[in-house]
Amino acid sequence: MQGVTEPCYRDLVLVRNSPLELGGAFTEFVRVMDKAIPVHVLRKQLGPEVFEAPVGLQLMGSESQAMAESAARAVEAGAPLVDINFGCPAKGALRGCAGSALLRDPGKMTELISACVEAVAGAVPVTAKIRAGDRDADSVEQLARAAEDGGASLLTIHCRTRSEHYTPTVYWERIARAVEAVQIPVCGNGGVTCHSDLERMRQETGCEYVMVGQAALGDPWIFSGRQVQSAEAARFLRDYEARLEERSTASLVARAGRIKQLLRHWTAGDLLGQARTEWLAVQQPEELLERLAGVSAVSAAV
Numbered sequence: 437m438q439g440v441t442e443p444c445y446r447d448l449v450l451v452r453n454s455p456l457e458l459g460g461a462f463t464e465f466v467r468v469m470d471k472a473i474p475v476h477v478l479r480k481q482l483g484p485e486v487f488e489a490p491v492g493l494q495l496m497g498s499e500s501q502a503m504a505e506s507a508a509r510a511v512e513a514g515a516p517l518v519d520i521n522f523g524c525p526a527k528g529a530l531r532g533c534a535g536s537a538l539l540r541d542p543g544k545m546t547e548l549i550s551a552c553v554e555a556v557a558g559a560v561p562v563t564a565k566i567r568a569g570d571r572d573a574d575s576v577e578q579l580a581r582a583a584e585d586g587g588a589s590l591l592t593i594h595c596r597t598r599s600e601h602y603t604p605t606v607y608w609e610r611i612a613r614a615v616e617a618v619q620i621p622v623c624g625n626g627g628v629t630c631h632s633d634l635e636r637m638r639q640e641t642g643c644e645y646v647m648v649g650q651a652a653l654g655d656p657w658i659f660s661g662r663q664v665q666s667a668e669a670a671r672f673l674r675d676y677e678a679r680l681e682e683r684s685t686a687s688l689v690a691r692a693g694r695i696k697q698l699l700r701h702w703t704a705g706d707l708l709g710q711a712r713t714e715w716l717a718v719q720q721p722e723e724l725l726e727r728l729a730g731v732s733a734v735s736a737a738v
């Protein structure tokens with residue numbers, strides 16, 4: 437997720453869930469304008485660690501040639517698969533006719549995917565992520581087929597439409613319709629809030645895989661379903677801060693900002709408990725880190 441799941445966070449989640457529980461992840465999208473992305477930028481998105489579970493490099497753009505060249509460079513950068521984003525509803529993406537703007541043009545979606553498939557020449561699979569539609573979900577089957585026709589090996593479908601942004605109500609039957617419409621495996625996405633939802637989505641829609649978005653920001657163990665104690669939850673966040681310090685140039689304020697961003701979603705270990713407002717009101721980075729250290733120390737001593 438752009439602006440949130442940079443490699444430090446993503447890798448900590450990957451090490452805490454076995455590949456059977458968490459079969460893979462994607463990078464934040466890389467925005468491709470009219471020029472191909474340099475290999476070193478793509479490498480940075482992938483991060484330095486390699487896991488058994490593949491981390492797909494996600495590209496978002498509308499210029500076929502630049503996208504195709506970027507896909508080829510993604511392979512050079514070590515990506516085990518390349519994913520194309522047709523779901524981002526942000527104004528920037530829409531202005532550039534990329535992301536979910538392309539849901540209005542299934543022919544262009546097919547063309548883009550096909551250009552990327554050709555560019556990677558079988559070295560890695562190319563996958564696609566769509567939303568259920570632009571303003572309504574009437575054409576979900578057509579959109580799913582557009583991805584399949586372009587040669588996508590897997591289709592991820594976020595069941596909200598572009599207009600629905602991130603509304604709490606979700607319609608999983610749209611995922612079931614996409615599953616019916618194509619032969620390729622489908623990964624369902626949208627509205628998973630707890631571990632048991634993973635199986636429920638599979639049962640209700642027939643999708644082969646399930647993708648978790650926002651709920652994974654609050655509970656990195658959602659994939660395994662492990663219920664951790666508050667100490668372990670606090671340790672995760674401390675590890676995250678330490679890793680950011682080690683691997684990036686982010687200042688203490690920026691690192692604490694990243695932690696606070698996660699705390700807004702956080703459910704694991706009931707870490708925030710009744711003191712949610714208090715945690716979120718902490719302004720000083722040092723105080724936030726001390727609080728986290730305090731929880732791990734107290735619980736570890738019990």
Ligand SMILES: Cc1cc2nc3c(=O)[nH]c(=O)nc-3n(C[C@H](O)[C@H](O)[C@H](O)COP(=O)(O)O)c2cc1C
Pocket residue numbers: 437438439440463464465494521523565594602625626627628647648649650651
């Ligand atoms: C802040 C934010 C950033 C996101 N960035 C991306 C992205 O880079 N690529 C992508 O495919 N989806 C992105 N998404 C969408 C999520 O991957 C997911 O499809 C969406 O949140 C629905 O799933 P959920 O209901 O489980 O959260 C983003 C969502 C949010 C809230």
